[in-house]
Amino acid sequence: MKKEFKGNEKTKLGDVTEGRIRQKDYSNGLPMTRLIVSNATDADAGPYRCIATAFESTEESTHEITVRGELLMFISHPVLRPDHYPACDDPEATLKLTPRTTEGIASVGESIIWEVEVEADANDKPKLVFKRNGLELSTGPKYTVEKGLKSASLEIKNISLEDEGPHELEGIVGRNRQTVSFQLSVKSGADATAGIAATSASVISLVGLIVGSISYYRFRKERALNIAVTKEDLENFQKGQPNKINPALGLSEQAHLLPYHKAWEFAQEKLTLGKPLNKNLSKLLTNLDETVHSTTTLPPATGDELGHGAFAVVMKAVAAGIHPQEQKTTVAVKKRHHHCNLEHYLALMMELKIMCHLGRHLNVVNLLGACTKDMARGNLMVIVEYCPFGSLDGYLRTHADCFINQIDSETGQIKRDIPIPSSEKPNIALTTSDLISWAFQIAEGMKYLASRKMRMAFRVSPGCTGFGGEEVASLTGKQKDT
Numbered sequence: 001m002k003k004e005f006k007g008n009e010k011t012k013l014g015d016v017t018e019g020r021i022r023q024k025d026y027s028n029g030l031p032m033t034r035l036i037v038s039n040a041t042d043a044d045a046g047p048y049r050c051i052a053t054a055f056e057s058t059e060e061s062t063h064e065i066t067v068r069g070e071l072l073m074f075i076s077h078p079v080l081r082p083d084h085y086p087a088c089d090d091p092e093a094t095l096k097l098t099p100r101t102t103e104g105i106a107s108v109g110e111s112i113i114w115e116v117e118v119e120a121d122a123n124d125k126p127k128l129v130f131k132r133n134g135l136e137l138s139t140g141p142k143y144t145v146e147k148g149l150k151s152a153s154l155e156i157k158n159i160s161l162e163d164e165g166p167h168e169l170e171g172i173v174g175r176n177r178q179t180v181s182f183q184l185s186v187k188s189g190a191d192a193t194a195g196i197a198a199t200s201a202s203v204i205s206l207v208g209l210i211v212g213s214i215s216y217y218r219f220r221k222e223r224a225l226n227i228a229v230t231k232e233d234l235e236n237f238q239k240g241q242p243n244k245i246n247p248a249l250g251l252s253e254q255a256h257l258l259p260y261h262k263a264w265e266f267a268q269e270k271l272t273l274g275k276p277l278n279k280n281l282s283k284l285l286t287n288l289d290e291t292v293h294s295t296t297t298l299p300p301a302t303g304d305e306l307g308h309g310a311f312a313v314v315m316k317a318v319a320a321g322i323h324p325q326e327q328k329t330t331v332a333v334k335k336r337h338h339h340c341n342l343e344h345y346l347a348l349m350m351e352l353k354i355m356c357h358l359g360r361h362l363n364v365v366n367l368l369g370a371c372t373k374d375m376a377r378g379n380l381m382v383i384v385e386y387c388p389f390g391s392l393d394g395y396l397r398t399h400a401d402c403f404i405n406q407i408d409s410e411t412g413q414i415k416r417d418i419p420i421p422s423s424e425k426p427n428i429a430l431t432t433s434d435l436i437s438w439a440f441q442i443a444e445g446m447k448y449l450a451s452r453k454m455r456m457a458f459r460v461s462p463g464c465t466g467f468g469g470e471e472v473a474s475l476t477g478k479q480k481d482t
Contacts, residue, residue: 118150273317
């Protein structure tokens with residue numbers, strides 16, 4: 001640091017070195033320099049300048065000296081203001097500049113902001129200077145400079161090709177100096193056009209991929225919906241080959257030989273299906289508050305999904321005129337699942353033929369009709385009796401807490417006069433007599449199926465909803481009095 005006092009024309013420079021006019025440095029929180037004039041005379045009066053230079057900053061101050069008698073006169077002046085010169089008497093001061101990015105790309109006419117984090121541990125505020133080509137950058141039409149205690153930023157506006165290149169931030173605190181740089185790359189109009197073209201091509205490719213995926217999905221879905229049954233399969237479904245049926249074998253293995261009877265045909269326009277609600281039968285049973293003995297029938301509803309398997313779905317529907325004594329009848333409709341393949345669809349066709357052969361029985365869930373007009377394209381519907389209380393297995397599990405044991409522990413006989421205790425379900429009471437009655441009815445249904453050459457294959461999953469063995473063990477609201 002260079003310090004220099006310059007007096008008036010009457011004051012000789014030699015006086016400063018001889019001791020009558022002397023310069024003294026000291027610190028009072030900031031570095032200070034004092035000019036002391038001893039034995040002042042009229043010749044010492046006049047202007048004095050104090051000039052201080054440190055690094056690239058210079059500070060100058062002028063003072064007018066007036067001599068009054070024999071008083072000792074002196075001048076005291078700081079070397080530099082704090083914002084121009086960091087405290088040189090703080091050798092432990094530290095500074096760390098961390099740019100958030102060291103390079104950037106912008107097009108002609110755009111703006112870009114370079115931000116730097118500042119960490120300073122010093123008594124005084126660090127000096128921060130943005131530079132380009134060695135020249136300090138300040139706020140104006142081209143740049144916006146912001147400096148804070150913890151960050152600094154440089155905004156370059158209306159970028160041109162001449163702005164391309166390095167930009168620097170120099171920080172000084174105490175005896176520490178640090179410089180970080182930012183490399184700016186400028187894209188010309190041709191580069192921007194090429195970038196837009198590349199982006200447009202990417203967007204078009206993405207849109208094409210999405211459209212192609214949707215088209216493929218719709219193709220798969222339509223192909224699944226439009227199962228093509230061959231003419232030979234349709235003819236075999238209608239006529240069958242009953243003369244080839246082997247009486248020694250069960251009909252389950254010979255269903256393809258059975259004919260379909262047109263008497264079961266029901267007009268699809270008289271059948272109303274609602275929207276599938278994806279509700280399984282067990283949830284329906286949980287909310288049920290009716291008893292199997294109740295004669296109240298549930299009101300007709302359209303379209304609740306009663307259950308579904310891997311390849312078929314059972315829907316609740318309303319059929320107009322399917323029962324001669326009812327204008328509208330609540331029924332259950334089984335149809336193929338949307339992802340069912342041809343093999344499983346043919347199995348559903350065979351199931352319909354078996355049910356046609358079975359006929360009707362009080363203790364079996366009976367076939368009411370079928371919609372086969374559009375069967376060639378996979379639109380087959382099998383209409384059966386609706387079981388409002390679901391499967392017997394599910395009903396017993398749901399209302400197990402309502403069971404009343406009527407067997408006398410001493411005699412082993414059934415006592416029908418045992419009082420029924422009150423419960424949270426006043427309309428539901430399962431007794432030993434009910435179980436015996438249902439067991440008898442199930443046996444009657446199985447006996448009938450056996451007489452029709454049907455082999456029974458009971459399902460082991462209590463949550464299944466469908467046809468087959470469970471048809472016998474379903475609660476239809478109809479029962480024999482025994």
